[in-house]
Amino acid sequence: MDIQNELVWSHSRGRAFHDCKRAYWFNYYGYWKGWDASAPPAVRELYLQKKLTTRAMWTGTVVHGVAEAGIKRAIDGLNVESTPEGLDGTWTLDEMRQAAFRKADADIRGSASGEWKRRAAKRTGFAEHYYDLPVSDDDWKAALDEIDRQVVNLHGNRIYQRLLVTASRIREVEELRRFAVGSGPERAEVYLAVDAMVGDGRGGVVIIDWKTGGNHEDAVIAAQLGVYGLYATQELGIPEDRITAMHVNLRHNTEARHPVGPSEIAAAREAILVGMAEMRSSLKDVAANLADKEDFPTLPEGSSRCGRCNFRRSCGRE
Ligand code: SF4
Structure with a gap:
């Protein structure tokens, strides 16, 4: 096949x-x-x-x-x-x-x-x-x-x-999920895997996100948790005001509670649809998902990102 x-x-x-x-x-x-x-x-x-x-x-x-x-x-x-x-x-x-x-x-x-x-x-x-x-x-x-x-x-x-x-209330641990956002030509298929999601016993859920690195930007974490919130409401039927997201940093032994409500969920939905539209616009053939390498430029010579890029050998930037 x-x-x-x-x-x-x-x-x-x-x-x-x-x-x-x-x-x-x-x-x-x-x-x-x-x-x-x-x-x-x-x-x-x-x-x-x-x-x-x-x-x-x-x-x-x-x-x-x-x-x-x-x-x-x-x-x-x-x-x-x-x-x-x-x-x-x-x-x-x-x-x-x-x-x-x-x-x-x-x-x-x-x-x-x-x-x-x-x-x-x-x-x-x-x-x-x-x-x-x-x-x-x-x-x-x-x-x-x-x-x-x-x-x-x-x-x-x-x-x-x-x-x-x-443990009896845990709903998901690292399961790869796929769900759809939007409809018609703008419809986007989405992958995610939540580190852990547990029922709060009152109809809501708590989403746990383990972090292990030194530098995590709050805005990036918030965007990621917003997508989890979208999944919880749309696919699991959890009310938008019953979601709690916890980000636990195991490097620094800290934790933070992030708001995941209607505005964060709407922002996640918008980010997915806008992002998907951008990705589609870069394709040679959207229906076949064909992308031409020449339509995807390299960064300027000397970019610091190249030094730690996995593809630097194939890219000629080793
Ligand atoms: S080395 Fe990596 S980051 Fe740099 S231009 Fe090539 S693909 Fe992009």
């Missing part, structure tokens, strides 16, 4: 479209079918570059995986043995730390040896290895230490602990 490359809006896709048009093309069009062993080498390389992570991004991936495993274990009781990430669903702090370390250690080894490329869809590949960057053992140890520190923060976090004891 021939899989179609569909135009589906997501928060990350919307941001990518504005960060660099050429990187957007590489990430959503150029890589297509690069997973196939018979793909042309240039396409295969774009696929591998699309899959690359960095220590900073990967810290978040591992910590999110531990949070997901811990919450799913609470939901399913003792029968959960593993998650799609391969992390054991654990309860004690020590078990969580060990699971995180096992996953992290395997990721580093698999990437350093290049073995990840044989199963790039499932395995972790680091830009640090792919681009042969000078990263010392101490740098890797610091990344492992940061993961461990954030797992300890997660375990001690009051919201995480609250989720564990209210």
